[in-house]
Amino acid sequence: KLMTLRKTSITLIILGFIVVSATVAFLLEPGTFGNWFNALYWVMTTMATVGYGDYFAKSDPGKVFTIFLYVFGIGLLSLVIGKVIDSLGSIQRQRGAGT
Amino acid sequence: KLMTLRKTSITLIILGFIVVSATVAFLLEPGTFGNWFNALYWVMTTMATVGYGDYFAKSDPGKVFTIFLYVFGIGLLSLVIGKVIDSLGSIQRQRGAGT
Amino acid sequence: KLMTLRKTSITLIILGFIVVSATVAFLLEPGTFGNWFNALYWVMTTMATVGYGDYFAKSDPGKVFTIFLYVFGIGLLSLVIGKVIDSLGSIQRQRGAGT
Amino acid sequence: KLMTLRKTSITLIILGFIVVSATVAFLLEPGTFGNWFNALYWVMTTMATVGYGDYFAKSDPGKVFTIFLYVFGIGLLSLVIGKVIDSLGSIQRQRGAGT
Ligand SMILES: [K+]
Ligand SMILES: [K+]
Numbered sequence: 001k002l003m004t005l006r007k008t009s010i011t012l013i014i015l016g017f018i019v020v021s022a023t024v025a026f027l028l029e030p031g032t033f034g035n036w037f038n039a040l041y042w043v044m045t046t047m048a049t050v051g052y053g054d055y056f057a058k059s060d061p062g063k064v065f066t067i068f069l070y071v072f073g074i075g076l077l078s079l080v081i082g083k084v085i086d087s088l089g090s091i092q093r094q095r096g097a098g099t
Numbered sequence: 100k101l102m103t104l105r106k107t108s109i110t111l112i113i114l115g116f117i118v119v120s121a122t123v124a125f126l127l128e129p130g131t132f133g134n135w136f137n138a139l140y141w142v143m144t145t146m147a148t149v150g151y152g153d154y155f156a157k158s159d160p161g162k163v164f165t166i167f168l169y170v171f172g173i174g175l176l177s178l179v180i181g182k183v184i185d186s187l188g189s190i191q192r193q194r195g196a197g198t
Numbered sequence: 199k200l201m202t203l204r205k206t207s208i209t210l211i212i213l214g215f216i217v218v219s220a221t222v223a224f225l226l227e228p229g230t231f232g233n234w235f236n237a238l239y240w241v242m243t244t245m246a247t248v249g250y251g252d253y254f255a256k257s258d259p260g261k262v263f264t265i266f267l268y269v270f271g272i273g274l275l276s277l278v279i280g281k282v283i284d285s286l287g288s289i290q291r292q293r294g295a296g297t
Numbered sequence: 298k299l300m301t302l303r304k305t306s307i308t309l310i311i312l313g314f315i316v317v318s319a320t321v322a323f324l325l326e327p328g329t330f331g332n333w334f335n336a337l338y339w340v341m342t343t344m345a346t347v348g349y350g351d352y353f354a355k356s357d358p359g360k361v362f363t364i365f366l367y368v369f370g371i372g373l374l375s376l377v378i379g380k381v382i383d384s385l386g387s388i389q390r391q392r393g394a395g396t
Contacts, residue, residue, distance in 0.1 A: 013286075037159065037162070038162075040166075041162045041165070041166065044165075044166045044169055045150070045165075045169070046248055047169075048148060048169035048173060049148045049246060049247045049248050049346065050145055050148050050149075050150035050169065050248075051150050051152075051243070051248035051249050051250045051251075051348070052150045052151075052152040052155040052250075052350075053150075053152035053249075053250040053251035053252065053349075053350055054152065054155045056250040056252045060235065063235070063236075063239045066239070066242075066243075067239065067242045070242055070243075070245075070246035070248065070275070070279075071278060071279065071282060072282055074246060074279050075279040075280065075282050075283040075286075076283070076286075077169070077170075078279075078283075079283060080170060081169075081170065081173050081174040081177075082174065084170060084171055084174050085174040085175070085177075085178060088112075088174075088175075136357065136360070137360075139364075140360045140363070140364065143363075143364045143367055144348070144363075144367070146367075147346060147367035147371060148247065148346045149343055149346050149347075149348035149367065150249070150348050150350075151251075151348045151349075151350040151353040152250075152251055152348075152350035153350065153353045176367070179368060180367075180368065180371050180372040180375075181372065183368060183369055183372050184372040184373070184375075184376060187310075187372075187373075211385075244347055247345060247346045247347050248347075249342070249347035249348050249349045249350075250349075251348075251349040251350035251351065254349040254351045258334065261334070261335075261338045264338070264341075264342075265337075265338065265341045268341055268342070268344075268345035268347065268374070268378075269374075269377060269378065269381060270381055272345060272378050273378040273379065273381050273382040273385075274382070274385075276378075276382075277382060
């Protein structure tokens with residue numbers, strides 16, 4: 001149960017980090033993103049290291065914030081992606097046990 | 100033999116995920132991709148986190164689906180890439196044992 | 199304490215690598231980057247494997263240096279990102295122990 | 298010594314893979330790359346998952362080859378990057394032992 005509490009708090013930290021990052025990005029460069037959802041989409045595109053180039057920071061403060069996202073955001077999203085893969089693995093193992 | 104069955108089912112899940120994702124992407128934004136193969140190419144480019152920027156979602160539903168691909172697709176393709184590397188390693192070990 | 203010394207020296211090596219790389223990139227292609235900070239931003243964008251495409255090397259020496267960054271820089275930044283994630287984990291564990 | 302032989306053969310396999318991939322890419326789309334070195338730069342940009350978008354395949358065979366690079370090339374370059382990081386670690390450990 002303590003494990004579940006910890007997992008929930010990690011999930012909340014990551015979701016909070018994403019929402020705050022999108023808001024900061026939108027406030028720093030409203031003209032670049034147009035609306036908050038596009039800033040969220042850019043934050044996710046950056047944290048996933050995909051970086052299509054449809055959105056990117058143009059001002060110096062925006063670029064500094066982008067570097068911050070590289071150092072703190074990429075690892076956070078990779079945690080989420082890793083958990084999704086682990087879940088897939090454990091679902092498979094349970095199915096295998098059931099057969 | 101059970102191991103082989105599991106590996107086959109993981110491969111089938113990932114191939115199915117890729118085919119369904121390409122189809123969903125093409126249905127969401129037919130004008131962006133032009134044809135199904137380009138949507139497949141974009142799905143693979145996204146799951147590999149390369150993101151050239153030659154194709155990217157333009158509508159809000161397309162961007163929501165892109166974020167879904169980041170969370171569920173990147174880990175799946177990294178599984179495939181990891182297996183390919185492990186196979187290379189085991190081929191090498193077998194060759195080494197044969198010498 | 200020896201561990202702390204080692205961690206400090208790894209951090210200094212990585213910071214030095216980033217500063218020198220940005221300087222080399224700016225000297226190789228001043229016209230591409232405009233100023234040193236933009237070269238730093240491009241180095242970080244490359245080491246994080248995001249690659250928006252807002253900046254990229256145009257000359258052959260610049261492209262050779264970019265390939266050098268792929269081989270030596272990507273792993274270095276992934277070390278930093280990994281440490282940040284480990285720190286988050288240990289902060290959480292300490293909090294959990296304190297509760 | 299057997300270990301050294303294996304490491305040398307892995308290095309040769311990866312270098313061979315890169316050279317052959319650049320040649321195939323250049324033969325498939327000579328107009329896209331202009332010369333062999335640009336094709337090599339694109340292969341490295343793809344295998345490192347950076348994908349600036351300055352070069353990308355435009356024909357269907359070129360896109361099929363790109364997908365092949367995602368599945369077989371990304372893992373190979375990540376092996377090289379991992380070895381570089383391990384080497385840095387072991388140099389540091391040797392220095393630490395010498396102090
Ligand atoms: K990328
Ligand atoms: K990119």
